[in-house]
Amino acid sequence: MSVLADTMAGRRGAGAHRPLLAVLHEWVVTVDHKRLGVMYVVSGLAFLLVAGLEASTMRLQLVWSGLHVVPPGTFNRLFTMHGTTMVFLVGIPIVFGFANYLVPLMIGARDLAFPRLNAFGFWAFLFGGLLLHFSFVGGEGLYGGGSAPDVGWFAYAPLTGRAFSPGNSTDYWNLSILVMGFGTVATSINLIVTTLAMRCPGMTLGRLPVYVWMMLVVSGMTVIALPPLSAAQIMLLLDRFLGAHFFDTQAGGSAVMWQHFFWFFGHPEVYILMVPGFAFVSEIIPVFSRKVIFGYPMVVAASMAIGLLSMSVWAHHMFAVGMGSPLNAAFAASTMLIAVPTGIKIFNWVATMYGGRIRFATPMLFACAFLFQFLCAGLTGIMLAVVPFNWQVTDTYFVVAHFHYVLVGGLVFTIFGAIYYWFPKVTGRLLSERLGRWHFWLFVVGFNVTFLPMHWLGMIGMPRRIYTYPADRGWEFWNVVASLGVLFQAAAILVFLVNVVLALRRGERAGDDPWDAWTLEWATASPPPPYNFETVPVVGSRRPLWDLKHPDDPDGPHE
């Protein structure tokens, strides 16, 4: 333990002021996992603002029947770009950015296994994202959205064929995501290798922080599930540029095959995004409940079960295409089955809080809201797994409500929790708790006001992806409510940005370990020096910092 104490005592003074160009140059050529992690998260947040603007424009268009805020074609581009951006340019970079930053620190390593490959992954993502957004100004220019893709984020065939999607809008979608996919697979491989081959002495697999375990599962899922998307996109490229017939129904090709290939990636992708959310709360809830995580082996095993089962549920996105009863039944059953390990985790988190000395700091607030909202998302998910109900609400706002409860109420909330939790480590400054509370409550209210009514809208038949609707359907009231929620969400994001700027300029100094936490990243300075740890740490339990702070009662014997 004295080694760890030395590490905690190790300090370097803050860097002197350097010219801006030199600083920029350092960031561009860096292969340091912490800088790349920060760049991932910051670019992800920038794309979050873009996607939020697109969504807000859609809510403005839909606030009342018969409006013409944007032309119908532009509306198609908006929902396509919103979905694509949120999944590939916000979700993936932020969760992998955090993993970049945290995994080496948590396992006591100096960097990821392949730092240059890591830089490649980041730049592939960033330039892929820029290529996608260049489509707004490419082609016919900015008005009407240029040649931004308009085929929906899952780009179903045959709409993506040359005949129905002339020009290059679909190619922007295809190529940018293909490029990002290579980068994401590279980063996943990097994370797996780092976790398996670079742990510090004493950091056995049984002592890995739950976060690292879950990111290992996520990386494994990515390595298996993302290449099929790349394969399907290569096929689409061949179809569009060389006249191949994979998805060309007129030459005997199959549009349904695209759906299978896409969702074979697409459903694991949901868990690739959600399990990191689980990973964040699995670190946050124990620290703010002052208890070890309840049932560590079960949490890890449940994550692995989710990873495996997630490969077997993809066609529940396709109940409406007419696969026949045996397949429908099989995929309904596997979908309900995956609710079991997910439910196990919810019990684990609640049991961790039970009897704990709970402190409702901002990260904990976000984690608690996640528990409720993700539970709602899971329940509507089980409803959607029931095939007849699914037929009734296919392609309605019920589905939109469901997956926004998953990805916003689940993922985005945990991302904000994680930002409030690890911001002090990354910057050395604490975010303001007062503004954090404003951010949290505005966002909880805004999120639920926007997306809860969409459940009713879907039940009474409002289809998704329509640009406007007739006045006599009774849809106006809940659409007004949903759009009002956007104001609260926008205010919440504004408060968050103000909080970040203020914290960076004159935030309270965080110190090494502001939350009295237990994992290794809190053992080094805030921000950590480039080499992470002055001496290689040696750990003896799942909570190395607990052992350090309580040498009389180390964790090891209790595990």
Place this chain on the structure above:
Amino acid sequence: MSSRGRVGMICLIIAEASLFAVFVVAYLYYLGKSLNGPFPREVLSVPILGTVCLLSSSVTVMIGARALGRGAVGRSGAWLFATFLLGAVFLTLTGAEWSRLIAREGLTIGTNLFGTTFYALVGLHASHVIVGLVMLALITVFAWSRALGPANAERVELVSWYWHFVDGVWIVVFTVVYVVGR
């Protein structure tokens, strides 16, 4: 603790296998769904020579990697070069097959679903052969210029793993395209 290179190469091979799996599934699914000819039975002949070359190159690359581990750098280079040659013969034969199919049989990627899936699957494999040949050529040159030593044996072994994978994929492609699909 396990070596970074080995774990990384295993992960890469898993990802690549996943990529190939989709193309294989597509090939099998679209089998017999072409609306017009030419059909596989009419135009495909079993590439025995190429297959023998590629499969035996797995043996030569293994001998080459092991020789390097024992310090026999020159002999290692010779075996790696033999691997390169065998792979190059395979690629040339594939090229000849494609040229015959395109020029004589009139089968292109746009002719029918058979052409679409055939050129996509075999082409994806051939592109991996090309990548492997580039790596083999490099390590051959490095071995003969004595830039390699026993210290690099693990890296050369990783190249051989990749090459084994390319061979393994060919066994699947061969079975699917020339046995099941013909």
